[in-house]
Amino acid sequence: MAEFTRxxxxxxxxxxxxxxxxxxxxxxxxxxxxxxxxxxxxxGARRTRVxxxxxxxxxxxGLALIVPAITLxxxxxxxxxxxxxxxxQLPVEAIDLTVTPVRYESLEEHETETGYxxxxxxxxxxxxDRAKFxxxxxxxxxxxx
Numbered sequence: 001m002a003e004f005t006r007x008x009x010x011x012x013x014x015x016x017x018x019x020x021x022x023x024x025x026x027x028x029x030x031x032x033x034x035x036x037x038x039x040x041x042x043x044g045a046r047r048t049r050v051x052x053x054x055x056x057x058x059x060x061x062g063l064a065l066i067v068p069a070i071t072l073x074x075x076x077x078x079x080x081x082x083x084x085x086x087x088x089q090l091p092v093e094a095i096d097l098t099v100t101p102v103r104y105e106s107l108e109e110h111e112t113e114t115g116y117x118x119x120x121x122x123x124x125x126x127x128x129d130r131a132k133f134x135x136x137x138x139x140x141x142x143x144x145x
Contacts, residue, residue, distance in 0.1 A: 027140075032053075033065070053115070062119065084101070097123075098123045
């Protein structure tokens with residue numbers, strides 16, 4: 001049934017047109033994702049839980065993230081109006097991004113991946129990290145004719 005749904009969505013996109021504006025590039029990069037925990041530790045500092053994962057693809061405006069679970073502590077990481085902190089490991093160094101989930105799906109029936117696919121939109125990053133990220137992404141266009 002899931003395959004039928006994906007097929008119908010794919011055909012619908014062909015009919016209506018692809019909504020994505022930025023070119024997506026398939027690349028596997030490690031990342032960690034976190035949500036600030038409202039609970040405070042014994043010394044008054046916020047505890048932050050982190051989940052590790054990897055990208056499926058990326059563009060200058062968003063990422064497709066593969067994570068092992070859809071919850072981080074007591075937080076549902078794809079909740080409405082949720083902002084997430086992502087530390088993305090580029091080949092040379094890590095950059096920090098703030099993202100918001102726009103969709104997710106379980107990878108139960110996927111042949112090679114397990115966990116969840118989360119599509120996220122990039123909300124913000126520092127100017128320095130933005131320059132590094134855009135330089136990295138532009139390298140894909142230069143490599144492919």
